[in-house]
Amino acid sequence: MTAVEALQRMADKSLSGSEYLASCFDRIHQREGEVQAWECLAAPQPVSHGKGLLQNIPVGIKDIYDTRDFPTRWGTDYIRCDRSVSDASPVALLKNAGAFVMGKTVSTEFAYFSPGKTRNPYDLDRTPGGSSSGSAAAVADGMVPIALGTQTAGSITRPASYCNVIGFKPTYGLISRAGIKPFSETLDTVGYFARSVDDIALVHAALTCTQFAPLARLDLAGLKIGVIRVPSDGDLDRDVEGALDRTCQRLSAEGVAITSSLGHARELDRLVELQSLVMAFESSRCLADAYFQHVDDMSDKLREILERGFAITLDEYGGARQETERLQSRVATLFKEVDLLLSPSAVNVAPLASGISTGDPLYSRAWTLLGLPTISLPIESGHHGMPVGMQLIAPRYRDPVLLGYSHELLARLGRYARALDE
Numbered sequence: 001m002t003a004v005e006a007l008q009r010m011a012d013k014s015l016s017g018s019e020y021l022a023s024c025f026d027r028i029h030q031r032e033g034e035v036q037a038w039e040c041l042a043a044p045q046p047v048s049h050g051k052g053l054l055q056n057i058p059v060g061i062k063d064i065y066d067t068r069d070f071p072t073r074w075g076t077d078y079i080r081c082d083r084s085v086s087d088a089s090p091v092a093l094l095k096n097a098g099a100f101v102m103g104k105t106v107s108t109e110f111a112y113f114s115p116g117k118t119r120n121p122y123d124l125d126r127t128p129g130g131s132s133s134g135s136a137a138a139v140a141d142g143m144v145p146i147a148l149g150t151q152t153a154g155s156i157t158r159p160a161s162y163c164n165v166i167g168f169k170p171t172y173g174l175i176s177r178a179g180i181k182p183f184s185e186t187l188d189t190v191g192y193f194a195r196s197v198d199d200i201a202l203v204h205a206a207l208t209c210t211q212f213a214p215l216a217r218l219d220l221a222g223l224k225i226g227v228i229r230v231p232s233d234g235d236l237d238r239d240v241e242g243a244l245d246r247t248c249q250r251l252s253a254e255g256v257a258i259t260s261s262l263g264h265a266r267e268l269d270r271l272v273e274l275q276s277l278v279m280a281f282e283s284s285r286c287l288a289d290a291y292f293q294h295v296d297d298m299s300d301k302l303r304e305i306l307e308r309g310f311a312i313t314l315d316e317y318g319g320a321r322q323e324t325e326r327l328q329s330r331v332a333t334l335f336k337e338v339d340l341l342l343s344p345s346a347v348n349v350a351p352l353a354s355g356i357s358t359g360d361p362l363y364s365r366a367w368t369l370l371g372l373p374t375i376s377l378p379i380e381s382g383h384h385g386m387p388v389g390m391q392l393i394a395p396r397y398r399d400p401v402l403l404g405y406s407h408e409l410l411a412r413l414g415r416y417a418r419a420l421d422e
Contacts, residue, residue, distance in 0.1 A: 001020070001145065002145055002194065002195055002196040002198065002199050003054065003057045003145040003146055003194070003196075003199045003202055004196065004198045004199055004202060004214065006020050006057065006145065007054075007055070007057065010055070010056065017047035017048075017055070017056030018046065018047050020056065020057075020058075021044070021047055021056065021058055021100060022044070024058045024102065024142075024143060024144055025044055027141070027142050027143050028041065028102075028138075028143045031121070031141050031143065032143075034119065034124055035118065035119055035121050035124070035137050035138075035141050035143075036106065036117040036118050036119060036134075037060070037105055037106060037118050037133075037134040037135075037137040037138040037141065037143060038060075038103050038104065038105055038106065038134060038138065038143075039063045039071075039073060039103070039104040039105065039106055039107075039134070040070050040071060040103050040104050041102060041103035042069070042070075042100070042101060042102055042103050047100060048098065050098055051098075052096070052097040052098025052099075053097040053098065053202065053205060053206050053212055054094060054097040054098050054099040054146075054202065054203075054206055055097075055098030055099075056098060056100060057098070057099050057100065057145065057146065058099070058100045058101075058102040058144045058145070058146075059094055059099045059100070059101060059102060059144055059145075059146045059147060059148065060102055060103065060104075060105040060134065060135050060138045060139070060143070060144045060146070060147030060148070061091055061101055061103070061104055061105065061135075061147070061148050062104070062105050062107050062111075062131075062132050062134070062135050062147070062148055062149045062150060063075060063104040063105060063106060063107045063134070064107050064110070064111050064150065064180055064181045065087075065088040065090065065091055065104075065148065065179060065180050066081075066084035066085075066086065066087060066088045066091070066179035066180070066181075067084055067087055067088070067091055067101070067104065068083060068084055068085075068086060068087050069083075069101065070101070070103060070104050071083070071104070072084060072104065072181075074107065074109075074110050074111075074181050075106070075107035075108050075109045075110055075111065075114075075116055075131070076109055076110065076294075076297075077297075078294050078297040079290065079294065084179070086179060087179060088177075088178060088179025088180050089175075089176035089177070089178040089179055090148055090175060090176065090180075090190055090207055091148075091179070092179075093206055093207050093209070094148075094203075094206055094207070097206040099146075099206075102143075102144050104134075105132075105133075105134030105135040105137075105138055105147055105149075106118045106133050106134030106137075107130075107131055107132065107133065107134065108130040108131040108133060108358060109298070109299055109301075109302055110181070110183060110287060110290070110302060111130075111131040111132075111150055111152060111155060111181075111183050112131060112183065112283075112301060112302050112305065113130060113131070113301045113302075113357065113358060114299035114301050114302060114356075115127065115130060115133070115353070115355060115356070115357065115358050116130075116133055116134070118133040118134045118137050119137070119353060120137065120140075120162060120163060120350050120353075121137055121140045121141040121163065121420055122140070122163065122164060122350070122386060122387060122420065123350065123384070123386060125352055125353060126162070126349075126350040126351060126352055126353055126386070127162065127350050127351060127352075127353045127354075127357065127358050127359055128140075128159055128162055128163050128350065128358075129155075129158040129159030129160075129161070129162040129163065129346070129350065129358050129359050130155060130158070130159065130358030130359070131149075131150070131152075131155040131358065132147075132149025132150060132151075132155045132156060132159050132191070132193070133159060133358065134147075135147035135148060135149040135159070135193050136149065136159030136160055136162070136163040136165055136167065136193050137159075137163055139163070139165045139193040139194060139195060140163035140164055140165045140195075140420075141420065142420075145194060145195060145199055146192060146193070146194050146199055146202075146203055147192065147193045148190065148191075148192055148193075149167075149190075149191050149192065149193060150177075150180065150188055150189065150190055150191060151169045151187075151188075151189050151191050151364070151368055152183050152184050152187045152188050152189075152279060152368065153187070153275065153279065153361040153364060153365050153368055154346070154360075154361025154362075154363070154364030154365065154368070155191075155361070156168070156169045156189075156191035156192075156193070156374075156376070157169065157345045157346070157361070157363075157364040157374060157376045157389070157391055158345065158346045158358075158359050158360075158361050158364065159193070159358075160193060160345065160376035160378070160389050161345035161346040161376050161378070161387065161388060161389030161391075162346065162349070162350035162359065162386075162387065162389075163350075163387070164378045164387035164389075164415075164416055164417070165193050165194065165195055165378060166193065166194050166195065166196070166197060166199075166200055166375065166376065166377060166378065166406075166410075167191060167192075167193050167345075167375065167376040167389070168191055168192055168193075168194075168200045168204070168373075168374075168375045168376075168403070169189050169191040169367075169368070169373065169374045169375070170189065170190065170191065170204065170373050170399050171371060171372065171373045171396050171397050171398075171399055172186075172187075172189050172368075172371030172372075172396075173189075173371065174208065174397070174399065175189075175190040175207050175208070176190075177189075177190060182286040183279075183282075183283050183286055183287070184278065184279045184282040184283055184286065185282050185285075185286065186278060186282065186321075187275070187278065187279055187282070187368055187369065189368065189371070190207070192204075197215060197375075197403055197406050197407040197410055198214050198215055198407065200375070200403060201214075201215055201403050201407075204399065204403070215403060215404055215407040215408075216404070217408060217411065218404055218405060218407075218408040220254055220255050220256050220405075220408060220409075220412070221255055222257075223255075223256045223257065223339055223340075223405065224256075224257045224259065224337070224338040224339050224340075225251060225256055225257070225258055225259075225338055225339065225340050225341070225342050225392075226258075226259050226260070226262045226334060226337060226338035226340070226341050226342065227244070227248060227258060227259070227260040227341075227342050227343075228260075228262060228265055228268075228334075228341050228342070228343050228393075229343060229344065229363065230265075230268045230269060230271060230272065230343070230363065230365075230366040230367075231269040231272050231362070232265065232266050232269055233269070234272075234347070234362050234363065235347055235360075235362070236344060236347060236348075237347060237348035237349065237382065237383065239348075239349065239382030239383045239388070240344050240346070240347065240348055240349070240382055240388055241344075242382070243344075243380035243381070243382055243388040243390070244342075244344055244390065246380060247342070247379060247380060247390050247413070248260075248342070250413050251342075251409070251413075254409075254412050254413075258342075259337070259338060262334050262337060262338070263333065263334070263337070264330040264331075264333060264334065265334070267327070267330055268327060268330060268331065268366060270323070270327065271324070271327055271365065271366035271369055271370070272362065272365045272366055274320045274323060274324050274327075274369060275365040275366065275368060275369035276365065277312060277316065277317070277320045278317065278320055278321065278324070278369065279305070280305050280306075280308045280309035280312060281309045281312045281316075281317045281320075282309070283305055283306060283309050284305075284306045284307075284308075284309025284310045284312075285309070287302075287306060291303075291306050301356075324369060324370070327370075328370055331370060331372075332395070335395045339394075339401075339405075340392050340393065340394055340402065340405060341392070341393040341394075342390060342391070342392060342393075343363050343367075343390075343391045343393065344363050344388075344389075344390065344391065345363065345364070345376040345388070345389035345390060345391040346359060346360070346361075346363065346388075346389065347359070347360045347362050347363065348360075348382075348383070349382045349383045349384070349386035349387070349388060350386055350387075363391065364391070367391075367393050370396075371396060372393050372394065372395065372396055373393070373394050373396070373397075373398065373399045373402050374391055374392065374393045374394075374402075375391070375392050375402055375403070375406050376389035376390070376391050377389060377390050377391075377392065377406060377409065377410055377413075377415070378415045378416050378417075379409075379410065379413045379414065379415055379416060380416055381416045387416045388416070392405070392406055392409075
């Protein structure tokens with residue numbers, strides 16, 4: 001069940017909060033040995049009977065969020081905090097809304113690229129993506145209906161695509177990051193995974209302290225979507241390219257106006273390099289103490305980006321921020337032509353787990369740098385029948401519009417839904 005479905009059944013007394021929580025624990029006990037989505041779990045305990053927005057709904061929390069009730073390791077085996085002084089702001093807000101924190105989900109090392117132990121529920125030989133590996137896998141496998149992650153490059157969008165779930169990255173800064181270990185001050189964004197857009201809207205309401213209502217059906221007449229790839233010449237797996245073409249055809253059949261000729265689109269390719277530079281510079285400052293104390297314990301990938309960041313000058317960083325602002329105005333002109341942008345969520349389907357990679361965030365870097373709200377929808381499949389997500393992008397602070405149309409498009413197009421036990 002989705003969270004909204006579970007809440008409806010709890011309201012009509014056909015399901016108790018204790019029964020729902022027990023079913024999620026049962027699923028974890030059945031599958032955790034294979035999927036390995038969790039760093040630590042709560043003990044089963046009596047549930048409350050209040051009326052919060054997420055009352056008795058179990059949620060997973062990425063292991064870079066501070067938590068008073070669970071240890072935090074930030075995806076490392078060399079740093080640990082047994083009890084934080086306070087919960088991170090999103091955790092506190094979910095608990096205040098009645099959610100039951102099931103535990104901490106696996107993160108890559110400091111939410112960068114070095115993989116953790118988690119495997120993809122749809123093929124245990126493949127990566128679930130990163131850095132929000134455990135959160136995406138736990139939701140995909142039915143262990144919890146909702147889990148929190150973060151995105152600095154593509155850490156919501158890519159795992160959502162690989163694991164056949166919905167991954168939503170709100171407008172940058174809309175959700176407080178207080179109590180979350182930073183990697184990049186101007187890029188890190190709270191995001192969430194779920195199996196329905198209604199559940200995404202439910203979490204969004206809880207974290208923004210706004211009212212929730214199930215999303216209404218929308219008329220697609222007049223909706224304009226621009227197809228875009230940033231970078232325009234980036235690698236794209238043939239299966240994913242085919243999935244993108246099929247998505248455009250299906251959208252056209254639903255009456256959506258599709259255009260692939262967008263002014264200034266190629267000029268935006270530079271955003272990928274700028275995101276990489278900004279992330280390196282800021283990560284070296286955010287993780288300075290960890291580097292100075294634990295450089296010999298760090299993975300090669302993490303050490304490389306931090307040392308690259310220390311070598312970037314303040315003038316180079318300032319120039320990158322200024323160039324980003326200029327290109328942001330170019331993107332604003334795109335949204336005068338179309339309502340939403342459509343892009344692949346990832347370069348490929350989930351690659352085989354090599355122990356050194358969680359996949360490539362290439363097609364998310366630009367939108368994360370610009371702080372735009374994005375959502376990955378599980379509507380296609382590719383190589384070996386693995387899921388392929390398609391990414392919708394909206395202007396800043398148009399999150400409700402993005403969620404509304406995503407709900408309608410998923411209802412019209414259906415979702416890729418191969419059973420996990422096939």
